[in-house]
Amino acid sequence: MMTAPKIDIDSFWLPKATSTLAGQVDSAWNIVLYTCIVFFLLLMVPTGYFLMKYRRKKEGEVTSAIDHSTTIEVVWTTIPLGVLVVLFFVGLTPWVSAKVAPAGALEINVTAKKWNWSFQYPDGTVSAGKLIVPKGKPVKLTLSSVDVIHSFYVPEFRIKQDAVPGLYTSLWFEATEIKDLTVLCTEYCGNADPCPKDESIPCGHSDMLATVSVLDETKFKEWLETGGEDKSTPPAERGKALFASWGCATCHSLDGSKATGPTMKGLFGRKEELADGSTVSVDENYLRESILVPTAKQVKGFPLVMPTFQGQLKPSQVDALIAFLKEQK
Ligand code: HEC
Ligand SMILES: [Cu+2]
Structure with missing residues (x-):
């Protein structure tokens, strides 16, 4: 597990809002929440009270049989309907603002x-x-x-x-x-x-x-x-970070264990057996090709499932990855 993110909570339960949309979302949330609390209490408090007041007090007591009241039915249909229609628009407005990006974004x-x-x-x-x-x-x-x-x-x-x-x-x-x-x-x-x-x-x-x-x-x-490159950090160190952030580590171990892909431990300089029976010695060119065109040479015993990183990694990032891989002795 990665460490859980730290989130600043500055209101009672919501994390500190830091976008222009957040105010609208929070008011919609608050309106819905407090409306629900009010109606919950409006229903539950009388229910509790009636349970006490109209409970059977002695053996054989019979309840009066009221089976219909048009007034009550109209009231309990129109009030919730009105409330729900209002809540619909309370939710719709921020939803629409969140969907439609301003021009020039x-x-x-x-x-x-x-x-x-x-x-x-x-x-x-x-x-x-x-x-x-x-x-x-x-x-x-x-x-x-x-x-x-x-x-x-x-x-x-x-x-x-x-x-x-x-x-x-x-x-x-x-x-x-x-x-x-x-x-x-x-x-x-x-x-x-x-x-x-x-x-x-x-x-x-x-x-x-x-x-x-x-x-x-x-x-x-x-x-x-600068394409997000911090040139002051040594390439191998940048490569290490790239190896983690680009998901290489999900398929390649650094400790010799086999995963979806071959381990990177001791890779540089070794003779790699390929699926077609030939061998290739692992140098910088082989590493670069493996990252940019993974299908060019298939390592024996492994499926061709590695995605291409062509057009995604910048040349300097490929260099950094190679520098990092060369250090995995
Ligand atoms: C989805 C899993 C997967 C991901 C993600 C992945 N690879 Fe691979 N990789 C493989 C597999 C499987 C092979 C072996 C088959 C082949 O040759 O394509 C391989 C082969 C390689 C090789 C050749 C290894 C050898 O033993 O000759 C290198 C180098 C390599 N990957 C580097 C990387 C780097 C760097 C990244 C991240 C930028 C990466 N891979 C991301 C699965 C993956
Ligand atoms: Cu996910």
Whole structure:
């Protein structure tokens, strides 16, 4: 299990709201909740009272038989109907605002897969596990999934939307505070089985966490220009982070154990047996090709299930991954 996200609670039960939509969602929630509480009490308190007052007090007592009252029926039909019609519109208004993104919103494609999120920007920059957005600008997310249904949820923004394979869904938000928040996958499902022994490797929807970093506009532009690369960290270290955030670790172990794919332990320099009977020695070119065109050479004993990372990872990210893989002795 990954560590549970820390969420600031500043009202009685809701996490601190930090999007422009959140106010509307919270008022709708409060109106529905308090209406329900009022009606619950209106029904339950008299029920309790009548139970006491009209209980059978002595053996053989017979209740008076009232079988019809048009007035009461009209009252208990029209009042709830009126209340429900009002509640419908109370819910519809924020729902419509949450569905329709303002023109000129920054469009980001979100791809969900077992068990991580990646975010693609209009200029082609792809960021895995980290959604970077500017403060005070509308952002439209278009979601899709490559495998099963996932559900994108940022409690502080009060937005949630399923990511469905073969379908695009969307939502939008405008962040109001410079802050790091957590994206949760709220798809209600058990964990994958079997899970890797290393508990820091995400396994299951409940482990599918990502970060939303809200930056001010200049910092955001800087980040986008450099493609989110922090050049001050050594490549192997960046590679390590990429290996985790791009989900390589779900299929490749670092400790020699066999998973969906071959282990990365001792990979560099070894002679790899391929499915067609030939062998190849693992060098930088082989690693690069394995990441970008996994179907080019199939390792003996493994299925061709690795997704291609061509067009997703930048050349410098592939270099960083290779630097990291070379260190797995
Ligand atoms: C869905 C599972 C899966 C994911 C995710 C995955 N791989 Fe693979 N990978 C495989 C399988 C299976 C093979 C062996 C079959 C083949 O050659 O395509 C493989 C082969 C490789 C090889 C060649 C290994 C060898 O022993 O010769 C390398 C290198 C590699 N993957 C790196 C990566 C990196 C880096 C990532 C993340 C960016 C990644 N893989 C993500 C399943 C996966
Ligand atoms: Cu999920």
